Amino acid sequence: MDPILIYTPAKTGRVRYVFRLVFEDILKVPYELTNDQEEFLKADQPRFIYGDKAFSDELFFKSSGMLFKKGVESIDPEPVEFEGIKAFFPVYGEHAVLPFDVFSAIFYLVTRYEEYLPFVKDLHGRFTAHLSTSAKMHILSKPVVNIWAARIREILTEKYPSLVFPKRKYKFIPTYDIDSAFAYKQKGLVRTIGGYVLSLRDLRWSDIAQRTRVLTGREKDPFDTFDLQIAYQKKYKLKPIYFFLFAHYGQYDKNINTRNSKFRFLVKSIGDYASVGVHSSYYTNEHPEMIAKEIRNLKTVLNKDIACNRQHFLRIVLPTTYRNLIENDITADYSMGYAALPGFRAGICSSYNFYDLDLEVETKLRIHPFAVMDGTLNDYMGLTPTDAIEHIKALIDEVKKVDGTFISLWHNESLSDQKRWKGWKNVYEQLIEYAIA
Secondary structure, eight states, X not given: OOOEEEEOSOOOHHHHHHXXXXXXXXXXXXXEEEOOHHHHHHOOSOEEEEESSOSSSSXXXXXXXXGGOOSOOOOOXXXXXXXXXXXXXXXXXXXXXXXXXXXXXXXXXXXXXXXXXXXXXXXXXXXXXXXXXXXXXXXXXXXXXXXXXXXXXXXXXXXXXTOOOOOOOOEEEEEEEESOSOSSTTOHHHHHHHHHHHHHHTXXXXXXXXHHXXXXXXXXXXXXXXXXXXXXXXXXXXXXXXXXXXXXXXXXXXXXXXXXXXXXXXXXXXXXXXXXXXXXXXXXXTOXXXXXXXXXXXXXXXXXXXXXXXXXXXXXXXXXXXXXXXXXXXXXXXXXXXXXXXXXXXXXXXXXXEEETTTTEEEEXXXXXXXXXXXXXIIISOOOHHHHHHHHHHHHHHHHHTTOEEEXXXXXXXXXXXXXXXXXXXXXXXXXXXXXX
């Protein structure tokens, strides 16, 4: 099949990046870029123009100019209604096949352009979901990048019926963050005594009783749900990815001591049947040397290279976080999602390469966006298990429609089916069953 020929007035880094994303990554078809009008007009192959004006009667996608600029400037995207959902970067002109600059809109979302601009940070220094263009335009629950890519495919096949686009395959990837492997066990004498003291102070008698039963071997630790996870993996033929917080104890980093032999055995045993990545600790953005140490220590336990990462508390600071990961030979990151709301932070349900806006360069770091986290539904939104299931199913439906990849983020403690997580084990099993259906 001849490649699709795309005329663009300049082959900027942004242009090259977004067309490779749309045509190579999502649509899986060959394409060529040219800035030679004569070459374009002579070509006998599927083709279209992307620029500020049409110079022939070929398909014309009008540009808003964003992909021909450099640097980050303050932008307040103007919404435009398109096929029932909001889009932005409207363009005007009778020849344009779409009422908005679809390629600039895609670039804006996947690069997280708005996160390079000044914003009011939340308690943990994060860009929060409610500030996002997607949330304000009520499209956060839609993988609009994939939806728009599918629309581009339709426009091209209407004009060129001989064009064949390979069928994409929907995928489901379950992931687990292990912030605290055990609730009571393996905490050491000081932390155990401290736990008893805090429970006494707050008159939490049931906690004291349960801690005692667990420590005396009469009850399983509530966070020890690893056998259940293995059972799910075998029953549903899953290929999960685990992210272990493998760092020194701190205010927000409360996993087991990394020198603890039982904890190290757990990490090693999980690494024998599943992929394991590092769950970079809370202050790694401020102290990037910590990432190298955590990766090195985890690698020693697993005896294999660490290629995957997820930021603890989902603390992404652009471009700092991703530059630090690249510096430490991380090739895949799974942090791209919001804590406060479910949905598609980058507007996409496919993996893609990180584009460093400050340097105007595409990197080899692959970003794998997740769509939903247990803590978002329970802690931030306060949903009942029944309502949570409906939210999850709606997101999965959206991903299936565009043959994308649905990634879930769950924690071992939320499978305990105890206390604030009562009923949530069933939510997770329903998630799995619906995701693989």
